[in-house]
Amino acid sequence: MKRVRPTSRRGAAALLLVVATIASVLCAPSPAEAATAATPGPPGLAFYTPPSTPPTGVHGDLVSYRTTTVSLGTGAPAVNAWNVLYQSTDSNGKANYVTGTVLVPTAAYTGTRPVISYAVGTHGLAQRCAPSLQLAAGTDYERDNIVAALGKGYAVLISDYAGYTTGSTPTYTVGRSEGNAVLDIVRAAAQVPNTGISASAPVGLWGYSQGGQAAGWAGQLQPTYAPSVPLKGVAAGGVPADLRRTSAYLDGGTGAAFVFESIIGLATEYPNLPIDAILNDAGKAAFAKLKTQCVFEALLEQQNKKVSDYTVGGLTLEQLLGIPFVATAVDAQKVGGTKVNVPVYAFHGRADEIVPLDQGYQLKRDWCAAGTNVTWDLYPSEHITTQFQSATKSLQFLAARFAGTAATGNCAQATAPTSTAPPKGGPFEVTLDKWNLGGELNLTTLASKVILPAGGSFNAKANLTTRQLTGDLSVPDFDTPVNFLGILPLTAKVGLLPAGTTGTVELDANGQLHIAGTARAKIVIKQLSFLGIPLTTAQCTTNDAVAFPLSYDGPVSALGSTGLRFTGTATIGAASGCENDFIGSIGQLLLPGLNNAFTYIVTPPAPVPA
Numbered sequence: 001m002k003r004v005r006p007t008s009r010r011g012a013a014a015l016l017l018v019v020a021t022i023a024s025v026l027c028a029p030s031p032a033e034a035a036t037a038a039t040p041g042p043p044g045l046a047f048y049t050p051p052s053t054p055p056t057g058v059h060g061d062l063v064s065y066r067t068t069t070v071s072l073g074t075g076a077p078a079v080n081a082w083n084v085l086y087q088s089t090d091s092n093g094k095a096n097y098v099t100g101t102v103l104v105p106t107a108a109y110t111g112t113r114p115v116i117s118y119a120v121g122t123h124g125l126a127q128r129c130a131p132s133l134q135l136a137a138g139t140d141y142e143r144d145n146i147v148a149a150l151g152k153g154y155a156v157l158i159s160d161y162a163g164y165t166t167g168s169t170p171t172y173t174v175g176r177s178e179g180n181a182v183l184d185i186v187r188a189a190a191q192v193p194n195t196g197i198s199a200s201a202p203v204g205l206w207g208y209s210q211g212g213q214a215a216g217w218a219g220q221l222q223p224t225y226a227p228s229v230p231l232k233g234v235a236a237g238g239v240p241a242d243l244r245r246t247s248a249y250l251d252g253g254t255g256a257a258f259v260f261e262s263i264i265g266l267a268t269e270y271p272n273l274p275i276d277a278i279l280n281d282a283g284k285a286a287f288a289k290l291k292t293q294c295v296f297e298a299l300l301e302q303q304n305k306k307v308s309d310y311t312v313g314g315l316t317l318e319q320l321l322g323i324p325f326v327a328t329a330v331d332a333q334k335v336g337g338t339k340v341n342v343p344v345y346a347f348h349g350r351a352d353e354i355v356p357l358d359q360g361y362q363l364k365r366d367w368c369a370a371g372t373n374v375t376w377d378l379y380p381s382e383h384i385t386t387q388f389q390s391a392t393k394s395l396q397f398l399a400a401r402f403a404g405t406a407a408t409g410n411c412a413q414a415t416a417p418t419s420t421a422p423p424k425g426g427p428f429e430v431t432l433d434k435w436n437l438g439g440e441l442n443l444t445t446l447a448s449k450v451i452l453p454a455g456g457s458f459n460a461k462a463n464l465t466t467r468q469l470t471g472d473l474s475v476p477d478f479d480t481p482v483n484f485l486g487i488l489p490l491t492a493k494v495g496l497l498p499a500g501t502t503g504t505v506e507l508d509a510n511g512q513l514h515i516a517g518t519a520r521a522k523i524v525i526k527q528l529s530f531l532g533i534p535l536t537t538a539q540c541t542t543n544d545a546v547a548f549p550l551s552y553d554g555p556v557s558a559l560g561s562t563g564l565r566f567t568g569t570a571t572i573g574a575a576s577g578c579e580n581d582f583i584g585s586i587g588q589l590l591l592p593g594l595n596n597a598f599t600y601i602v603t604p605p606a607p608v609p610a
Contacts, residue, residue, distance in 0.1 A: 038062040038191060047083055048099055048127065050165045055087040055095035059180065060187030060226070062086050063097065070103065071138025073555070076147045078106040082195065083132055086188035089225075090162060091176035091269055091332070098181045100159040101132045102189045103146070104196060109153045112201050114232075114402045115189070116149050117157045118142075119182045119207030119214035121238075121387065124294030125172065125261055130164035141295075141511025144557035145391045149206070152395060155197050159185045161214070163268065169291065172265025173210060173243060175333040179217025182207075183226040204398035205234045208387040209355060212239035213333070216363070219340035233401030234340055235394035237347040238383060240355050241335040241363035244321060251317045253424040255354040255383075257302035259317070260290055260310070270329045278320070283310025297509045303465065304425055336366030343407035345397040347377040349386030350420050350608060351431060357419040368411035375409050377607045378417050380433055388560020389604040427465035430559070432458060432602065437473055439600040443494075443572075444593040448480040450494070458602045462505040462515075469517045471501040473600075477526065482590060490535070492590070493527040499545035507556060515552040515564070519600070520545035523572060525587035540578040540587030546570050548598055563603035569595045 037057075041047040041064035051063065064085045072079070082102040090096050104113070120142055123129040134140035135158070149156045159181040163170030171177050182205060190199040207215035219234040240246040243262065250259040264287060267275040279287060287310070290298055307317040321327050344367060348360035364376045377393065379386045401407065422429060437456035442449050453476045460471030475496040482490040503517020524541040527534055549568045558564050575591045 039064050041066040041083065041085060045127075045166065047085065048130075048164065048166045050085065050097040055097060057087050059087055059089045059095065060184040062188040062191035065192045068101070068132075068136060070101070070135040072135075072143050072147050072150075073138070076143075077150050079103045079150060080106055080195070082192050084185065084188050084192060085165075086184055088162065088184040089177070089180045090171065091174050096162050096177075097165055098159060098162050098184065099130065099132055099164055100157065100181075100185045100188075101135055102185075102192055102195060102197070103150060103156045103158070105150050105153055105155075107153065112198050113153065113155055113196065114202045114204065114398075115155045115157060115186060115197060116204045116206055116398065117159070117182050117186050117218070118146055118149065119178070119205065119211035119218070120158060120161075121207070121209035121211045122172070122258060122261070122295045124298060125163075125170050125264060125291045126293055127164055127166065129294040130160045131158050132160050132164075139510040141556055142387075144388065144555060144560060144562065145206075148391050148395055152399065154204075155189070155195070155201070157185045157189050163265075169268045170265060171269040173213065173240065173262040173333060174265055174269045175213050175217040175335060176221070177269065178210070178214035179219075179221045180225060182214050182218040183222060183229055186229050187226070199228075200230060202232045202402045203229055204232055204401060205236070206394055206398065207236055208390070209238045209240070209383070212236040213241070213335060216241065216335040216340075219342065219344060220335070220338040223341050231342050233343050233345070233398050233407070235345040235397055237345075237390050237394070238349065238352060238355050238386060239335060239346070239360055239363055241366075242359040243330050243333045244327075245359040246355055247317060247321075247330070249356040249424070250354070252304060252306040253353065254303055254426075254428045255299065256305040257290065257295075257298035258354065259307065260287065260302060260305075261298065263287075263307075264290060266329050266333075270325075272325055273329060274323075278311050278315055280310060280312050286310055294509060296507055296511055300428070300464070300507070303428055336363045337370065339370040340367060340372045343373040343375065343397075343401060343409065345375050345377070345394060347379060347386070347390050347393075347607070349379045349381050349383055350417060351380065351382040351422075351433075352386065352419070353421045353424075354383035357417060357421070361416055364411075373407050373409040374411050375407055376413065380605055380608045382421065382430060384556060385430060385432075385559040385604065388557045391560050393607070427463050430462040430464065432460040432462070432471070432604075434459060434605060436563075436603045436605060437475065437600060438603070439598065442597040443480065444596050448482065450478055450480050452600075453478045458600075460501060464505065464507050467504050467506050469501065469503040469505040469515060471519075472498045473501060473519050473521065474498055475521075482528070489530070490586075491529045491532075492525050492587070493529075495524045495526050497522040497524060497541070501550070503550060511556050513552065513554060513556045513558065515550060517550040519548045519550055521548070522546065523575075523591060525575075525578070525591065528583060528586060536578075536581050536583040538578040538581035538583070538585075538587075540575040540585075540591060542573055542575045542591060544573050546572050546596075548600070550600070560604065563601050566600040566602070567598070569597050572596055
């Protein structure tokens with residue numbers, strides 16, 4: 001009998017390794033199978049209490065889920081909604097639990113429904129500020145962007161990021177952790193029963209401000225951290241790519257709250273940062289309060305404060321960044337040094353007073369140098385308005401990637417833009433510079449409905465510190481038919497002479513914008529004609545400016561592509577200047593009247609040349 005030679009120890013180990021590898025492949029859970037391991041979560045805030053034991057699965061595993069309702073405003077598409085608790089990874093490589101929201105339109109979609117992982121901007125450090133809770137309450141200031149994506153038929157996933165589970169603190173501006181969470185919710189969403197989300201669906205990432213940082217990090221991490229995510233494109237704007245530069249810009253400026261929240265977020269992620277040792281009594285009180293506030297509360301309260309106001313011995317931000325392990329933690333958040341393997345739409349506001357334009361443009365250059373296909377855009381406005389002005393082009397960019405259209409990119413454009421942001425330390429202002437003015441004006445006594453001609457503009461400064469609104473409007477001259485005494489068809493050339501816009505404006509803690517103002521303009525009939533033949537050029541002008549009331553109460557996101565809509569009625573008073581001209585004096589009879597209904601629609605201008 002032939003003797004069988006025993007297998008060597010090395011050979012046995014190799015055989016066991018092969019068997020284990022095959023078994024792991026054969027037994028790896030599919031998304032559907034993984035969903036059976038997840039459990040339905042409890043109602044209320046209990047859902048945000050994480051399991052008492054550390055995560056033991058794989059990042060992107062769904063831990064628990066529940067159906068929920070969200071309030072997205074009038075006109076939003078009907079959706080099915082779920083909250084999810086899933087496993088992710090912090091920046092130190094440690095597994096953690098993260099919450100979020102999954103939204104899927106109820107309307108059928110032809111083909112595979114694309115997915116957008118929407119990375120939110122700053123919401124605040126209190127648990128009540130979590131995007132999932134804000135969406136349920138109808139108070140999320142970014143909901144218009146989310147609605148726009150849902151309106152395209154896309155599934156939209158919104159991570160809360162790490163730190164909104166009960167008993168935790170958000171790790172605000174910790175890029176790797178945010179990027180991981182934005183990617184992991186994609187896999188987790190495909191495991192929720194009955195969403196219809198396919199694990200092979202094309203995915204786009206979209207974010208602004210903190211969300212731009214998160215989307216940028218996610219784009220860079222995807223090839224190594226989540227290669228199974230079928231990423232097609234990234235839209236990232238207003239990105240604090242260089243946290244050191246951004247912090248210096250924020251310190252003592254309009255967005256000072258963000259640098260303080262960043263210190264809290266970094267200290268939460270990196271416990272060796274000496275936050276408790278450096279804060280004075282005022283700093284300890286302020287930082288404790290920041291943990292209870294949402295974004296707009298903190299922003300308005302901490303405006304123009306400095307790090308040195310809150311530190312022992314007046315330690316400055318520059319001195320703090322001189323501590324080696326502080327500098328290491330801050331610099332570790334930098335975006336741009338790694339290639340993103342899919343096309344990127346990067347954009348910034350020329351007047352951004354929160355995130356400096358120069359480092360935003362440097363991000364574009366860094367990504368281009370790394371080989372990323374970047375399309376860069378520059379918008380004319382400041383930080384908040386740029387977020388919503390850019391929504392249309394962000395969605396167009398991602399739609400083209402889902403369709404398989406190649407992105408041209410503009411990395412060859414090499415002229416650095418110049419910032420028009422106001423000096424640091426001034427009031428918190430939102431500037432509407434040459435915004436488009438459209439709408440209609442119903443002139444009662446002329447029995448004429450006028451569609452405002454193209455070329456109108458609205459300029460305003462909304463001082464959110466003093467709550468004062470100032471500005472002006474401009475409307476090109478227009479022709480309108482006049483049926484004088486019901487027998488003589490005339491045409492009047494009408495002009496509006498601006499006389500100033502004033503009022504009050506407030507941005508409340510929920511991101512709701514409140515405007516109560518008046519736009520004033522004198523109305524002048526510059527010419528009357530019959531069948532194209534001028535009858536007189538004597539001009540009739542109202543003695544007093546006509547007051548057009550401006551009232552708006554709604555989300556700040558209306559500053560985006562949907563615009564601000566003002567409706568009301570105005571009284572036109574007596575006119576003069578044409579009384580010595582027989583034909584011209586007809587204007588004196590035509591102009592005065594009550595209940596002249598109007599609608600003004602103010603929309604943002606297009607991006608400026610980059």
